[in-house]
Amino acid sequence: MTKPLGTSIGALDKVASGTAEKDGFFVEAEDIRRDRSGGRQHILMCAPEHFDVSYVINPWMQNQIGRAVHSLAREQWADLRRLLSREADIALIAPAAGLPDMVFSANAGLVIGDRAVVSRFRAPERRPEEALFRAWFERQGFDIAAWPEDVPFEGGGDALLDRALPLLWCGYGVRSGSEAPLVLERVFGRRTVGLRLVDPRFYHLDTCFCPLEGGWLMYYPAAFDAASREAIATLVPPGKRIEVSEDDALRFACNAVDVDGRVVMNDASASLQNRLRAAGFTPTLTPLSEFLKAGGAAKCLTLKLIEN
Numbered sequence: 001m002t003k004p005l006g007t008s009i010g011a012l013d014k015v016a017s018g019t020a021e022k023d024g025f026f027v028e029a030e031d032i033r034r035d036r037s038g039g040r041q042h043i044l045m046c047a048p049e050h051f052d053v054s055y056v057i058n059p060w061m062q063n064q065i066g067r068a069v070h071s072l073a074r075e076q077w078a079d080l081r082r083l084l085s086r087e088a089d090i091a092l093i094a095p096a097a098g099l100p101d102m103v104f105s106a107n108a109g110l111v112i113g114d115r116a117v118v119s120r121f122r123a124p125e126r127r128p129e130e131a132l133f134r135a136w137f138e139r140q141g142f143d144i145a146a147w148p149e150d151v152p153f154e155g156g157g158d159a160l161l162d163r164a165l166p167l168l169w170c171g172y173g174v175r176s177g178s179e180a181p182l183v184l185e186r187v188f189g190r191r192t193v194g195l196r197l198v199d200p201r202f203y204h205l206d207t208c209f210c211p212l213e214g215g216w217l218m219y220y221p222a223a224f225d226a227a228s229r230e231a232i233a234t235l236v237p238p239g240k241r242i243e244v245s246e247d248d249a250l251r252f253a254c255n256a257v258d259v260d261g262r263v264v265m266n267d268a269s270a271s272l273q274n275r276l277r278a279a280g281f282t283p284t285l286t287p288l289s290e291f292l293k294a295g296g297a298a299k300c301l302t303l304k305l306i307e308n
């Protein structure tokens with residue numbers, strides 16, 4: 001991945017720069033051209049220029065149509081970007097009019113090494129995003145693996161790499177289809193553990209499950225069926241499990257981005273923050289209220305371009 005990112009992000013800049021003058025959303029060239037030798041992570045984001053709640057495809061969006069405050073959304077997104085860019089390089093995809101959820105780049109697809117799969121959205125409202133994300137992955141030089149037409153899969157929203165074990169966790173049952181874990185295993189050649197999601201409020205794996213460095217796992221157990229809770233218990237030692245309360249889960253605490261020991265999240269109770277500190281992390285809160293109205297927070301607004 002070193003080679004594609006280094007060269008083509010320059011091209012992306014050009015696409016982005018027109019808008020940069022207009023509203024200042026897009027990063028200055030230096031920010032995204034840094035080479036990868038420093039070991040910094042790369043994260044894909046999409047500015048909220050066209051973000052809105054204009055349909056309902058998850059319970060959070062109910063009664064929120066037209067209610068997102070655009071100026072505040074822009075500020076919150078910019079704050080998140082600024083925070084993450086201290087430790088990671090942010091790559092950007094140009095937002096598109098008429099695609100209000102494209103800001104949730106976690107759902108672009110899944111990238112590991114040189115290989116990418118593009119999401120196959122369950123909701124028809126989000127399907128037009130697929131071609132744009134595909135084009136972006138292509139421009140970056142990723143090898144795009146085929147994905148079966150009839151298997152919904154919502155990318156980094158439902159597929160998370162464990163940070164200690166050599167495996168992928170894949171959420172299914174609400175958005176991604178039950179075959180998704182098997183297809184992923186074939187495509188990326190790594191063990192994939194399927195976890196069935198049973199609470200519609202936690203419709204993507206990244207809304208209730210967050211693997212952290214050192215094999216820690218922050219998650220909300222009630223979002224999973226019994227067999228999945230069992231699978232988690234078998235693979236992650238009790239001392240490494242940080243179970244969050246329903247209250248914290250509803251604040252999207254699990255929807256966190258970890259960069260360099262920092263756990264960046266919308267909000268968390270004092271007790272959860274303390275538990276994260278005790279595990280060696282630095283919880284970093286950044287309000288994302290406008291995106292919660294669409295059912296997303298910090299993690300949903302990012303896609304890690306995983307190196308291996």
Ligand code: ARG
Pocket residue numbers: 057058101104106107126156157158204206207294295296297299300301
């Ligand atoms: N409104 C979007 C949807 O329902 C939110 C996506 C949030 N993304 C995530 N990775 N959890 O698809």
